[in-house]
Protein backbone atom coordinates (compact mmCIF):
# COMPACT_ATOMS: atom_id res chain seq x y z
CA UNK A 369 0.00 0.00 0.00
CA UNK A 370 2.73 2.41 1.06
CA UNK A 371 4.81 1.58 -2.00
CA UNK A 372 1.91 2.04 -4.30
CA UNK A 373 1.35 5.44 -2.80
CA UNK A 374 4.88 6.62 -3.38
CA UNK A 375 4.81 5.44 -6.96
CA UNK A 376 1.60 7.30 -7.55
CA UNK A 377 3.08 10.40 -5.97
CA UNK A 378 6.02 10.23 -8.29
CA UNK A 379 3.80 9.89 -11.30
CA UNK A 380 1.80 12.83 -10.17
CA UNK A 381 4.86 15.03 -9.78
CA UNK A 382 6.25 13.97 -13.11
CA UNK A 383 2.94 14.63 -14.71
CA UNK A 384 2.90 18.10 -13.25
CA UNK A 385 5.32 19.42 -15.82
CA UNK A 386 3.04 18.36 -18.64
CA UNK A 387 0.34 20.90 -19.38
CA UNK A 388 -2.03 18.35 -20.88
CA UNK A 389 -2.21 16.62 -17.57
CA UNK A 390 -3.43 19.61 -15.64
CA UNK A 391 -7.15 19.44 -14.96
CA UNK A 392 -7.53 22.42 -12.63
CA UNK A 393 -5.34 25.48 -12.65
CA UNK A 394 -5.93 28.34 -10.26
CA UNK A 395 -3.84 31.50 -10.38
CA UNK A 396 -3.90 34.51 -8.08
CA UNK A 397 -7.48 33.88 -7.07
CA UNK A 398 -9.07 36.51 -4.83
CA UNK A 399 -12.45 36.60 -3.18
CA UNK A 400 -14.04 38.93 -0.65
CA UNK A 401 -17.39 39.03 1.10
CA UNK A 402 -18.04 42.72 1.55
CA UNK A 403 -15.18 43.82 3.82
CA UNK A 404 -14.03 40.32 4.61
CA UNK A 405 -11.19 39.36 2.30
CA UNK A 406 -11.26 35.59 2.48
CA UNK A 407 -9.01 34.49 -0.40
CA UNK A 408 -6.00 36.69 -0.99
CA UNK A 409 -3.81 34.86 -3.45
CA UNK A 410 -4.67 31.26 -4.21
CA UNK A 411 -2.52 29.33 -6.65
CA UNK A 412 -2.93 25.65 -7.27
CA UNK A 413 -2.78 23.02 -9.97
CA UNK A 414 -4.40 19.65 -9.92
CA UNK A 415 -3.02 16.99 -12.22
CA UNK A 416 -4.75 14.00 -13.66
CA UNK A 417 -5.01 11.14 -11.19
CA UNK A 418 -3.60 13.15 -8.33
CA UNK A 419 -4.98 13.47 -4.80
CA UNK A 420 -4.36 16.98 -3.57
CA UNK A 421 -5.04 17.69 0.07
CA UNK A 422 -5.75 21.21 1.30
CA UNK A 423 -5.09 21.56 5.00
CA UNK A 424 -6.22 24.57 6.94
CA UNK A 425 -7.84 25.69 10.12
CA UNK A 426 -11.51 26.49 10.35
CA UNK A 427 -12.65 29.65 8.59
CA UNK A 428 -9.57 30.03 6.40
CA UNK A 429 -11.55 29.84 3.19
CA UNK A 430 -11.19 26.20 2.22
CA UNK A 431 -14.85 25.75 1.37
CA UNK A 432 -14.92 29.08 -0.43
CA UNK A 433 -12.02 27.94 -2.62
CA UNK A 434 -13.72 24.82 -3.90
CA UNK A 435 -17.07 26.54 -4.20
CA UNK A 436 -15.36 28.95 -6.59
CA UNK A 437 -14.04 25.99 -8.56
CA UNK A 438 -17.54 24.61 -9.20
CA UNK A 439 -18.95 28.05 -9.89
CA UNK A 440 -21.18 28.23 -6.83
CA UNK A 441 -19.41 31.46 -5.85
CA UNK A 442 -18.03 34.12 -8.15
CA UNK A 443 -14.43 35.12 -7.63
CA UNK A 444 -13.27 38.72 -7.81
CA UNK A 445 -9.79 38.52 -9.32
CA UNK A 446 -7.47 35.96 -10.81
CA UNK A 447 -7.97 33.03 -13.08
CA UNK A 448 -9.58 29.67 -12.46
CA UNK A 449 -9.46 27.10 -15.21
CA UNK A 450 -11.06 23.68 -15.19
CA UNK A 451 -10.09 21.55 -18.19
CA UNK A 452 -8.60 24.72 -19.65
CA UNK A 453 -11.83 26.72 -19.47
CA UNK A 454 -12.13 29.89 -17.40
CA UNK A 455 -15.10 29.25 -15.10
CA UNK A 456 -16.17 32.87 -14.85
CA UNK A 457 -16.56 33.24 -18.59
CA UNK A 458 -18.69 30.17 -19.19
CA UNK A 459 -22.29 30.39 -20.30
CA UNK A 460 -24.91 28.50 -18.34
CA UNK A 461 -24.86 25.46 -20.60
CA UNK A 462 -21.08 25.32 -20.76
CA UNK A 463 -20.90 25.50 -16.99
CA UNK A 464 -23.37 22.63 -16.80
CA UNK A 465 -21.16 20.56 -19.02
CA UNK A 466 -18.09 21.20 -16.89
CA UNK A 467 -20.05 20.47 -13.74
CA UNK A 468 -20.93 17.07 -15.15
CA UNK A 469 -17.26 16.19 -14.90
CA UNK A 470 -16.96 17.53 -11.38
CA UNK A 471 -18.18 15.74 -8.31
CA UNK A 472 -18.66 17.72 -5.13
CA UNK A 473 -19.06 16.13 -1.73
CA UNK A 474 -20.56 18.71 0.60
CA UNK A 475 -19.39 19.16 4.13
CA UNK A 476 -22.87 18.20 5.34
CA UNK A 477 -23.58 15.53 2.73
CA UNK A 478 -26.46 17.68 1.46
CA UNK A 479 -28.82 14.76 0.90
CA UNK A 480 -32.30 15.66 -0.32
CA UNK A 481 -34.35 15.31 2.87
CA UNK A 482 -37.67 14.62 1.24
CA UNK A 483 -36.41 11.69 -0.83
CA UNK A 484 -35.33 8.18 0.06
CA UNK A 485 -31.76 7.13 -0.53
CA UNK A 486 -32.83 5.43 -3.74
CA UNK A 487 -34.50 8.60 -5.01
CA UNK A 488 -31.52 10.67 -3.94
CA UNK A 489 -29.26 8.53 -6.05
CA UNK A 490 -31.54 8.20 -9.05
CA UNK A 491 -32.23 11.96 -9.10
CA UNK A 492 -29.02 12.84 -10.99
CA UNK A 493 -29.53 9.90 -13.33
CA UNK A 494 -33.03 10.88 -14.38
CA UNK A 495 -32.53 14.65 -14.31
CA UNK A 496 -29.02 15.02 -15.66
CA UNK A 497 -28.36 11.95 -17.76
CA UNK A 498 -32.08 11.72 -18.65
CA UNK A 499 -32.09 7.99 -18.11
CA UNK A 500 -35.53 6.41 -18.46
CA UNK A 501 -35.01 2.68 -18.09
CA UNK A 502 -35.96 1.76 -14.50
CA UNK A 503 -34.04 -1.48 -14.32
CA UNK A 504 -30.90 0.23 -15.56
CA UNK A 505 -31.31 3.02 -13.02
CA UNK A 506 -31.78 0.51 -10.24
CA UNK A 507 -28.69 -1.34 -11.36
CA UNK A 508 -26.58 1.81 -11.25
CA UNK A 509 -27.96 2.79 -7.86
CA UNK A 510 -27.18 -0.61 -6.41
CA UNK A 511 -23.70 -0.65 -7.91
CA UNK A 512 -22.73 2.68 -6.47
CA UNK A 513 -24.23 1.85 -3.07
CA UNK A 514 -22.18 -1.30 -3.15
CA UNK A 515 -19.08 0.78 -3.87
CA UNK A 516 -19.61 2.84 -0.73
CA UNK A 517 -20.68 -0.23 1.25
CA UNK A 518 -24.22 0.76 2.14
CA UNK A 519 -26.48 -1.54 0.17
CA UNK A 520 -28.90 -1.96 3.06
CA UNK A 521 -29.75 1.71 3.32
CA UNK A 522 -31.40 1.88 -0.09
CA UNK A 523 -34.95 2.51 1.10
CA UNK A 524 -34.18 4.62 4.14
CA UNK A 525 -34.81 8.33 4.51
CA UNK A 526 -31.76 10.58 5.02
CA UNK A 527 -33.10 11.58 8.43
CA UNK A 528 -32.70 7.99 9.62
CA UNK A 529 -29.02 7.76 8.73
CA UNK A 530 -25.98 8.48 10.87
CA UNK A 531 -23.51 11.23 9.97
CA UNK A 532 -21.03 8.80 8.48
CA UNK A 533 -23.73 7.07 6.44
CA UNK A 534 -24.97 10.40 5.13
CA UNK A 535 -21.45 11.25 3.96
CA UNK A 536 -21.21 7.92 2.18
CA UNK A 537 -24.56 8.35 0.49
CA UNK A 538 -23.55 11.89 -0.49
CA UNK A 539 -20.40 10.40 -1.94
CA UNK A 540 -22.40 7.77 -3.79
CA UNK A 541 -24.68 10.44 -5.22
CA UNK A 542 -21.72 12.32 -6.69
CA UNK A 543 -20.01 9.18 -7.91
CA UNK A 544 -23.05 7.97 -9.78
CA UNK A 545 -22.35 10.56 -12.48
CA UNK A 546 -18.79 9.21 -12.82
CA UNK A 547 -16.98 12.52 -12.44
CA UNK A 548 -13.41 12.95 -13.61
CA UNK A 549 -12.60 15.25 -10.70
CA UNK A 550 -13.82 14.84 -7.13
CA UNK A 551 -13.88 17.73 -4.69
CA UNK A 552 -14.25 16.58 -1.11
CA UNK A 553 -15.20 19.17 1.49
CA UNK A 554 -14.07 17.75 4.82
CA UNK A 555 -15.04 14.15 4.14
CA UNK A 556 -14.10 12.97 7.63
CA UNK A 557 -15.02 15.85 9.90
CA UNK A 558 -17.38 14.94 12.70
CA UNK A 559 -16.75 11.22 12.42
CA UNK A 560 -15.02 8.93 14.86
CA UNK A 561 -11.42 7.95 14.04
CA UNK A 562 -12.35 4.49 12.82
CA UNK A 563 -15.09 5.69 10.48
CA UNK A 564 -12.78 8.50 9.34
CA UNK A 565 -10.19 5.97 8.39
CA UNK A 566 -12.76 3.94 6.51
CA UNK A 567 -13.84 6.99 4.56
CA UNK A 568 -10.24 7.89 3.75
CA UNK A 569 -9.68 4.35 2.57
CA UNK A 570 -12.85 4.58 0.54
CA UNK A 571 -11.53 7.71 -1.17
CA UNK A 572 -8.44 5.77 -2.18
CA UNK A 573 -10.46 2.78 -3.38
CA UNK A 574 -12.73 5.00 -5.41
CA UNK A 575 -9.84 6.72 -7.08
CA UNK A 576 -8.60 3.34 -8.19
CA UNK A 577 -12.03 2.24 -9.34
CA UNK A 578 -13.13 5.41 -11.14
CA UNK A 579 -9.72 6.96 -11.95
CA UNK A 580 -10.59 10.35 -10.51
CA UNK A 581 -8.38 13.28 -9.65
CA UNK A 582 -9.34 14.80 -6.32
CA UNK A 583 -9.02 17.84 -4.13
CA UNK A 584 -9.58 16.86 -0.53
CA UNK A 585 -10.20 19.60 1.96
CA UNK A 586 -9.65 18.68 5.55
CA UNK A 587 -8.17 19.52 8.89
CA UNK A 588 -7.93 15.88 9.77
CA UNK A 589 -4.29 14.82 9.63
CA UNK A 590 -5.00 11.11 9.53
CA UNK A 591 -7.10 11.64 6.44
CA UNK A 592 -4.42 13.82 4.88
CA UNK A 593 -1.84 11.16 5.54
CA UNK A 594 -3.82 8.38 3.92
CA UNK A 595 -5.22 10.23 0.95
CA UNK A 596 -2.75 12.98 0.06
CA UNK A 597 -0.16 12.70 -2.69
CA UNK A 598 0.57 16.35 -2.21
CA UNK A 599 -0.52 18.64 0.59
CA UNK A 600 -1.10 22.40 0.54
CA UNK A 601 -1.49 24.37 3.73
CA UNK A 602 -3.92 27.27 3.63
CA UNK A 603 -3.44 30.13 6.03
CA UNK A 604 -5.21 33.49 5.90
CA UNK A 605 -6.19 33.24 2.27
CA UNK A 606 -2.85 31.98 0.92
CA UNK A 607 -1.02 28.71 0.65
CA UNK A 608 2.01 28.85 2.91
CA UNK A 609 3.46 25.40 2.36
CA UNK A 610 3.40 22.58 -0.15
CA UNK A 611 4.79 19.08 -0.08
CA UNK A 612 4.22 15.48 0.82
CA UNK A 613 3.08 14.53 4.29
CA UNK A 614 6.64 13.62 5.22
CA UNK A 615 8.03 16.95 4.01
CA UNK A 616 5.52 19.00 5.90
CA UNK A 617 5.92 16.97 9.05
CA UNK A 618 9.49 18.20 9.25
CA UNK A 619 8.62 21.80 8.42
CA UNK A 620 10.11 24.50 10.63
CA UNK A 621 7.26 26.94 9.97
CA UNK A 622 5.29 27.44 13.17
CA UNK A 623 1.97 27.72 11.33
CA UNK A 624 2.53 24.43 9.50
CA UNK A 625 4.09 22.75 12.42
CA UNK A 626 1.15 23.36 14.70
CA UNK A 627 -0.93 20.95 12.62
CA UNK A 628 1.41 18.08 13.16
CA UNK A 629 1.69 18.30 16.92
CA UNK B 630 -30.07 60.64 7.97
CA UNK B 631 -29.48 61.16 4.28
CA UNK B 632 -27.12 58.24 4.35
CA UNK B 633 -29.69 55.89 5.88
CA UNK B 634 -32.32 56.91 3.36
CA UNK B 635 -29.87 56.43 0.53
CA UNK B 636 -28.82 52.98 1.66
CA UNK B 637 -32.46 52.08 2.31
CA UNK B 638 -33.46 53.05 -1.20
CA UNK B 639 -30.45 51.26 -2.57
CA UNK B 640 -31.38 48.07 -0.71
CA UNK B 641 -34.96 48.30 -1.89
CA UNK B 642 -33.90 48.69 -5.51
CA UNK B 643 -31.54 45.78 -5.14
CA UNK B 644 -34.38 43.63 -3.84
CA UNK B 645 -36.69 44.64 -6.65
CA UNK B 646 -33.93 43.82 -9.11
CA UNK B 647 -33.46 40.43 -7.48
CA UNK B 648 -37.16 39.67 -7.72
CA UNK B 649 -37.33 40.71 -11.36
CA UNK B 650 -34.35 38.47 -12.04
CA UNK B 651 -35.98 35.60 -10.22
CA UNK B 652 -39.16 36.12 -12.20
CA UNK B 653 -37.27 36.10 -15.49
CA UNK B 654 -35.45 32.95 -14.56
CA UNK B 655 -38.81 31.38 -13.64
CA UNK B 656 -40.13 32.25 -17.11
CA UNK B 657 -36.99 30.95 -18.80
CA UNK B 658 -37.17 27.64 -17.00
CA UNK B 659 -40.89 27.39 -17.60
CA UNK B 660 -40.31 27.50 -21.33
CA UNK B 661 -37.50 25.01 -21.20
CA UNK B 662 -38.32 21.38 -21.84
CA UNK B 663 -38.30 18.75 -19.13
CA UNK B 664 -41.23 19.97 -17.06
CA UNK B 665 -41.39 18.09 -13.75
CA UNK B 666 -44.91 16.70 -13.96
CA UNK B 667 -44.54 14.37 -11.01
CA UNK B 668 -43.27 17.05 -8.69
CA UNK B 669 -45.95 19.46 -9.94
CA UNK B 670 -48.72 16.98 -9.18
CA UNK B 671 -47.18 16.18 -5.83
CA UNK B 672 -47.13 19.87 -4.94
CA UNK B 673 -50.73 20.30 -6.10
CA UNK B 674 -51.72 17.41 -3.90
CA UNK B 675 -49.82 18.76 -0.91
CA UNK B 676 -51.24 22.26 -1.30
CA UNK B 677 -54.78 21.07 -1.85
CA UNK B 678 -54.83 18.31 0.68
CA UNK B 679 -53.11 20.17 3.47
CA UNK B 680 -55.05 23.38 3.11
CA UNK B 681 -58.49 22.00 2.41
CA UNK B 682 -59.68 21.49 6.01
CA UNK B 683 -58.58 24.98 7.01
CA UNK B 684 -60.16 26.52 3.98
CA UNK B 685 -63.38 24.57 4.36
CA UNK B 686 -63.84 25.71 7.95
CA UNK B 687 -63.01 29.29 7.06
CA UNK B 688 -65.41 29.27 4.13
CA UNK B 689 -68.23 27.82 6.18
CA UNK B 690 -67.85 30.31 9.00
CA UNK B 691 -67.56 33.18 6.55
CA UNK B 692 -70.97 32.49 5.03
CA UNK B 693 -72.49 31.55 8.36
CA UNK B 694 -71.37 34.69 10.17
CA UNK B 695 -72.17 37.00 7.30
CA UNK B 696 -75.71 35.66 7.29
CA UNK B 697 -76.21 35.87 11.03
CA UNK B 698 -74.86 39.40 11.13
CA UNK B 699 -76.91 40.82 8.30
CA UNK B 700 -80.13 38.92 8.83
CA UNK B 701 -81.55 41.00 11.74
CA UNK B 702 -80.95 44.31 9.98
CA UNK B 703 -82.31 43.19 6.63
CA UNK B 704 -85.28 41.66 8.38
CA UNK B 705 -86.16 45.05 9.85
CA UNK B 706 -86.46 46.29 6.32
CA UNK B 707 -88.39 43.23 5.30
CA UNK B 708 -85.56 42.25 3.02
CA UNK B 709 -84.62 38.93 4.56
CA UNK B 710 -85.08 37.22 1.22
CA UNK B 711 -82.12 39.19 -0.15
CA UNK B 712 -79.73 37.53 2.27
CA UNK B 713 -78.69 34.62 0.01
CA UNK B 714 -77.95 36.97 -2.85
CA UNK B 715 -76.05 39.37 -0.67
CA UNK B 716 -73.94 36.61 0.84
CA UNK B 717 -73.16 35.01 -2.49
CA UNK B 718 -72.18 38.24 -4.21
CA UNK B 719 -70.00 39.51 -1.41
CA UNK B 720 -68.31 36.16 -0.84
CA UNK B 721 -67.69 35.35 -4.48
CA UNK B 722 -66.55 38.80 -5.51
CA UNK B 723 -64.46 39.93 -2.66
CA UNK B 724 -64.41 38.29 0.72
CA UNK B 725 -63.85 34.72 -0.43
CA UNK B 726 -60.86 35.33 -2.67
CA UNK B 727 -59.12 37.73 -0.32
CA UNK B 728 -59.64 35.83 2.92
CA UNK B 729 -58.72 32.49 1.37
CA UNK B 730 -55.65 34.01 -0.26
CA UNK B 731 -54.53 35.56 3.01
CA UNK B 732 -55.00 32.30 4.85
CA UNK B 733 -53.13 30.45 2.14
CA UNK B 734 -50.35 32.98 2.38
CA UNK B 735 -50.01 32.06 6.03
CA UNK B 736 -50.16 28.37 5.37
CA UNK B 737 -48.56 27.80 1.99
CA UNK B 738 -46.15 30.68 1.43
CA UNK B 739 -44.62 30.09 4.83
CA UNK B 740 -44.21 26.38 4.29
CA UNK B 741 -42.65 26.88 0.86
CA UNK B 742 -40.37 29.56 2.29
CA UNK B 743 -39.29 27.34 5.15
CA UNK B 744 -38.85 24.27 2.96
CA UNK B 745 -36.71 25.95 0.32
CA UNK B 746 -34.93 27.96 3.00
CA UNK B 747 -33.85 24.85 4.82
CA UNK B 748 -32.84 23.21 1.57
CA UNK B 749 -30.70 26.23 0.88
CA UNK B 750 -29.11 26.26 4.31
CA UNK B 751 -28.31 22.56 4.23
CA UNK B 752 -26.77 23.04 0.78
CA UNK B 753 -29.30 20.79 -0.94
CA UNK B 754 -29.99 23.45 -3.55
CA UNK B 755 -26.27 23.93 -4.16
CA UNK B 756 -25.94 20.17 -4.49
CA UNK B 757 -28.56 20.15 -7.22
CA UNK B 758 -26.85 23.01 -8.99
CA UNK B 759 -23.44 21.38 -8.81
CA UNK B 760 -24.72 18.11 -10.20
CA UNK B 761 -26.16 20.04 -13.19
CA UNK B 762 -29.68 19.15 -12.15
CA UNK B 763 -31.93 22.17 -12.36
CA UNK B 764 -33.18 23.36 -8.95
CA UNK B 765 -35.28 26.19 -10.40
CA UNK B 766 -37.11 23.84 -12.69
CA UNK B 767 -37.54 21.13 -10.10
CA UNK B 768 -38.30 23.20 -7.01
CA UNK B 769 -39.44 26.65 -8.09
CA UNK B 770 -41.38 26.25 -11.32
CA UNK B 771 -43.42 23.37 -9.94
CA UNK B 772 -44.31 25.14 -6.71
CA UNK B 773 -45.27 28.43 -8.32
CA UNK B 774 -47.45 26.70 -10.91
CA UNK B 775 -49.04 24.45 -8.30
CA UNK B 776 -50.03 27.52 -6.26
CA UNK B 777 -51.29 29.35 -9.33
CA UNK B 778 -53.44 26.36 -10.17
CA UNK B 779 -54.61 25.29 -6.73
CA UNK B 780 -55.46 28.61 -5.05
CA UNK B 781 -58.30 29.35 -7.52
CA UNK B 782 -59.64 25.83 -7.02
CA UNK B 783 -59.48 26.14 -3.26
CA UNK B 784 -61.20 29.51 -3.43
CA UNK B 785 -64.02 28.12 -5.56
CA UNK B 786 -64.48 25.31 -3.06
CA UNK B 787 -64.45 27.76 -0.20
CA UNK B 788 -67.03 29.92 -2.01
CA UNK B 789 -69.34 26.95 -2.37
CA UNK B 790 -68.89 25.88 1.24
CA UNK B 791 -69.47 29.44 2.33
CA UNK B 792 -72.82 29.51 0.55
CA UNK B 793 -73.68 26.36 2.42
CA UNK B 794 -72.65 28.11 5.65
CA UNK B 795 -75.02 30.91 4.74
CA UNK B 796 -77.75 28.37 4.19
CA UNK B 797 -77.19 26.87 7.63
CA UNK B 798 -77.21 30.38 9.14
CA UNK B 799 -80.50 31.24 7.46
CA UNK B 800 -82.02 28.01 8.69
CA UNK B 801 -81.26 28.84 12.29
CA UNK B 802 -83.65 31.71 11.89
CA UNK B 803 -86.26 30.40 9.58
CA UNK B 804 -86.62 27.26 7.56
CA UNK B 805 -85.53 27.71 3.97
CA UNK B 806 -85.20 24.88 1.49
CA UNK B 807 -81.77 24.20 0.10
CA UNK B 808 -83.15 24.47 -3.39
CA UNK B 809 -84.68 27.88 -2.82
CA UNK B 810 -81.62 29.21 -1.04
CA UNK B 811 -79.20 28.23 -3.76
CA UNK B 812 -81.59 29.37 -6.41
CA UNK B 813 -81.61 32.82 -4.89
CA UNK B 814 -77.90 32.82 -4.28
CA UNK B 815 -77.06 31.91 -7.87
CA UNK B 816 -79.63 34.22 -9.38
CA UNK B 817 -77.97 37.15 -7.73
CA UNK B 818 -74.61 36.20 -9.22
CA UNK B 819 -73.72 37.57 -12.59
CA UNK B 820 -70.84 36.47 -14.78
CA UNK B 821 -69.23 39.81 -14.01
CA UNK B 822 -69.11 38.81 -10.35
CA UNK B 823 -67.71 35.35 -10.85
CA UNK B 824 -65.17 36.04 -13.55
CA UNK B 825 -63.11 38.79 -11.87
CA UNK B 826 -63.35 36.89 -8.60
CA UNK B 827 -61.75 33.83 -10.15
CA UNK B 828 -59.21 35.67 -12.27
CA UNK B 829 -57.76 37.54 -9.38
CA UNK B 830 -57.26 34.35 -7.40
CA UNK B 831 -54.96 33.18 -10.18
CA UNK B 832 -52.78 36.17 -9.48
CA UNK B 833 -53.04 35.66 -5.74
CA UNK B 834 -51.93 32.06 -6.22
CA UNK B 835 -49.00 33.13 -8.33
CA UNK B 836 -47.99 35.73 -5.76
CA UNK B 837 -48.12 33.18 -2.95
CA UNK B 838 -45.97 30.67 -4.83
CA UNK B 839 -43.57 33.23 -6.20
CA UNK B 840 -42.98 35.08 -2.93
CA UNK B 841 -42.65 31.83 -0.97
CA UNK B 842 -40.09 30.50 -3.43
CA UNK B 843 -38.23 33.79 -3.67
CA UNK B 844 -37.71 34.13 0.07
CA UNK B 845 -36.83 30.48 0.53
CA UNK B 846 -34.46 30.37 -2.40
CA UNK B 847 -32.69 33.55 -1.38
CA UNK B 848 -32.34 32.87 2.32
CA UNK B 849 -28.91 33.34 3.84
CA UNK B 850 -26.61 30.84 5.43
CA UNK B 851 -27.39 29.85 9.02
CA UNK B 852 -30.44 28.19 10.47
CA UNK B 853 -32.13 31.34 11.77
CA UNK B 854 -32.58 32.47 8.18
CA UNK B 855 -35.07 29.63 7.64
CA UNK B 856 -37.47 31.20 10.12
CA UNK B 857 -36.75 34.55 8.61
CA UNK B 858 -37.54 33.25 5.12
CA UNK B 859 -40.86 31.80 6.26
CA UNK B 860 -41.77 34.97 8.08
CA UNK B 861 -40.95 37.39 5.29
CA UNK B 862 -42.71 35.11 2.83
CA UNK B 863 -45.97 35.45 4.76
CA UNK B 864 -45.62 39.19 5.28
CA UNK B 865 -44.82 40.10 1.71
CA UNK B 866 -47.25 37.60 0.21
CA UNK B 867 -50.07 39.09 2.31
CA UNK B 868 -49.05 42.58 1.32
CA UNK B 869 -48.99 41.59 -2.34
CA UNK B 870 -52.45 40.06 -2.09
CA UNK B 871 -53.88 43.31 -0.71
CA UNK B 872 -52.14 45.36 -3.37
CA UNK B 873 -53.23 43.05 -6.18
CA UNK B 874 -56.76 43.13 -4.84
CA UNK B 875 -56.78 46.92 -4.95
CA UNK B 876 -55.61 46.82 -8.55
CA UNK B 877 -58.13 44.12 -9.43
CA UNK B 878 -61.04 46.11 -8.01
CA UNK B 879 -60.06 49.14 -10.05
CA UNK B 880 -59.72 47.08 -13.21
CA UNK B 881 -63.07 45.35 -12.73
CA UNK B 882 -64.74 48.68 -12.16
CA UNK B 883 -63.29 49.98 -15.38
CA UNK B 884 -64.02 46.94 -17.53
CA UNK B 885 -67.04 45.22 -16.06
CA UNK B 886 -69.27 48.00 -14.88
CA UNK B 887 -68.81 50.68 -17.47
Ligand SMILES: Nc1ncnc2c1ncn2[C@@H]1O[C@H](COP(=O)(O)OP(=O)(O)OP(=O)(O)O)[C@@H](O)[C@H]1O
Pocket residue numbers: 401404406424425426427428429430431432433475850
Ligand atom coordinates in the same frame (compact mmCIF):
# COMPACT_ATOMS: atom_id res chain seq x y z
N1 LIG C 1 -21.56 32.84 1.26
C1 LIG C 1 -20.82 33.55 2.14
N2 LIG C 1 -21.18 34.80 2.49
C2 LIG C 1 -20.43 35.51 3.35
N3 LIG C 1 -19.33 35.06 3.95
C3 LIG C 1 -18.92 33.82 3.68
C4 LIG C 1 -19.65 33.00 2.76
N4 LIG C 1 -19.01 31.80 2.66
C5 LIG C 1 -17.96 31.90 3.49
N5 LIG C 1 -17.89 33.09 4.10
C6 LIG C 1 -16.83 33.53 5.03
O1 LIG C 1 -15.60 33.12 4.50
C7 LIG C 1 -14.75 32.66 5.52
C8 LIG C 1 -14.21 31.29 5.16
O2 LIG C 1 -15.26 30.37 5.15
P1 LIG C 1 -15.09 28.85 4.71
O3 LIG C 1 -16.42 28.24 4.82
O4 LIG C 1 -14.40 28.78 3.42
O5 LIG C 1 -14.14 28.29 5.84
P2 LIG C 1 -13.50 26.84 5.92
O6 LIG C 1 -12.06 27.02 5.74
O7 LIG C 1 -14.20 25.93 4.98
O8 LIG C 1 -13.79 26.46 7.42
P3 LIG C 1 -14.41 25.12 8.03
O9 LIG C 1 -13.28 24.21 8.25
O10 LIG C 1 -15.01 25.56 9.30
O11 LIG C 1 -15.42 24.60 7.05
C9 LIG C 1 -15.54 32.72 6.80
O12 LIG C 1 -15.11 33.86 7.50
C10 LIG C 1 -16.95 32.87 6.36
O13 LIG C 1 -17.65 33.70 7.26
Ligand SMILES: [Mg+2]
Pocket residue numbers: 430431432475553554
Ligand atom coordinates in the same frame (compact mmCIF):
# COMPACT_ATOMS: atom_id res chain seq x y z
MG1 LIG D 1 -15.66 24.45 5.13
